[in-house]
Amino acid sequence: MIKTRGYAALNGDQPLQPFDFERRAPAPQDVQIDILYCGVCHSDLHTARNEWGNTLFPSVPGHEIVGRVAAIGSAVDKFQVGDLVGVGCMIDSCQHCPSCAEGLEQFCDNGFTGTYNGSAFGGQENTYGGYANNIVVRQEFVLKISHTDNLAAVAPLLCAGITTYSPLRHWSVGPGQKVGVVGLGGLGHMGVKIARAMGAQVVLITTSPDKSADGLRLGAEEVIISTDPQQMAAARNSLDFILNTVAAPHDLDALLALLKRDGTMTLVGAPADPHPAPDVFSLIFKRRKLAGSLIGGIQETQEMLDFCAEHGIVSDIELIPMEGINDAYERMLQGDVRYRFVIDMASLANN
Structure with a gap:
């Protein structure tokens, strides 16, 4: 198991707070990622406050993830240690229904597994997202990032x-x-x-x-x-x-x-x-x-990242430390951000 430090909502009525937990060690098809930046989506706020009535607590939000590969499983052939990668809104799907076969995993007939707040396929454990210093994801759901700079502003591309x-x-x-x-x-x-x-x-x-x-x-x-x-x-x-x-x-x-x-x-x-x-x-x-429309499948998300890199497109962001997340949520409710908060995960070392 891998020790992980993050921020979590323990229930819908309390602010997010530091939370220590464990990720699985990389299986043969897994990629372990050190998270550099994580964007803050309005869905994070809805989930942390259980506004949709489906939150599995404790909840570690975050599905706009940019990081570097720290380790790979024995069967991984798409990534190497040191690669710059991204993880978006989903980390698994059934892989055999008609939607998955067409590369439309977001419409998986059996329900895709969310990067956070989703029971993992083959198990009942809650998934924990990108408000953390690392994450472990099957290589099929990891994306290559070809942007060479302004990486914090790339993070919101994974959802927005x-x-x-x-x-x-x-x-x-x-x-x-x-x-x-x-x-x-x-x-x-x-x-x-x-x-x-x-x-x-x-x-x-x-x-x-x-x-x-x-x-x-x-x-x-x-x-x-x-x-x-x-x-x-x-x-x-x-x-x-x-x-x-x-x-x-x-x-x-x-x-x-x-x-x-x-x-x-x-x-x-x-x-x-x-x-x-x-x-x-x-x-x-x-x-x-x-x-x-929902999000996009993995193939289309990769296409989007490549398109944005080719055209020099990133998000307009405000970079915040992890400990600023609760203030950021309040500002989001007031529309006081232009146009996306992104968490600098290096700040977790201070918590």
Whole structure:
């Protein structure tokens, strides 16, 4: 067993605190990783506070992991000690259902195993995530990182990056298309960057006028303030695709009205409470589609990392020490981060 130091939520009502535990020693197909950086996702907060009602305590969050290979199992053939690698939102799946066979492990018919808060296949133990100094993962779920610098800002690509890349890729976003991105947070700012790099004309849709300048800096060519009825009316029937990243319940009809005939709006934000039901007439009269998307499979996540490295894309981050995580959660709730917190795991040595 490997001694591990991390931070955990012991229940949903207490702040995260230092937590010592053990990882398994590497099996033949395992990669042991020393974690350098871990991004902070809103899902971490939901889980730590049991807002989805499914948390297995103690819970060590974190699924945006960048680190270096410290050891490998005897059968590992994809990685070597010293390699720079990443781990995203899942660390296992059944590997034999139709979805897994198609490289869509995120839709595993038997349920993928989350990097944290998920019972491991073949066992009942809780999985512990990246708010820790190390992790052990099967090589099939470890990713190569080819970025050469700003590694802390690479970490959020393992969730925010693939969550936005996957639907943009699936719905073939590219040159000649006008694409709306709703919300400029951890997901939205990645959506703007990636859609622009794919060649689309990007329109940021936000409730916050003070984010207009940032939206343009990040790659949007236009900004629509969704609380302004005149701006929304002027944009009706103008967008080919909308990537909706907002993780709070809101009216979908006003956004659907911005789509052209046959346009699609895809939801990637996960609100704690449901959105109001959309008006069916918003869909049927223009043959519009309302869809959803999760993360991406391992192959697509690797594709995303390579795409971002090629285009120089990383997240806009604020680097924090591990002991700052509880303050970071409170600031996330206030929207006080532009646009992703990342934990410097070297700070664990101080705890």
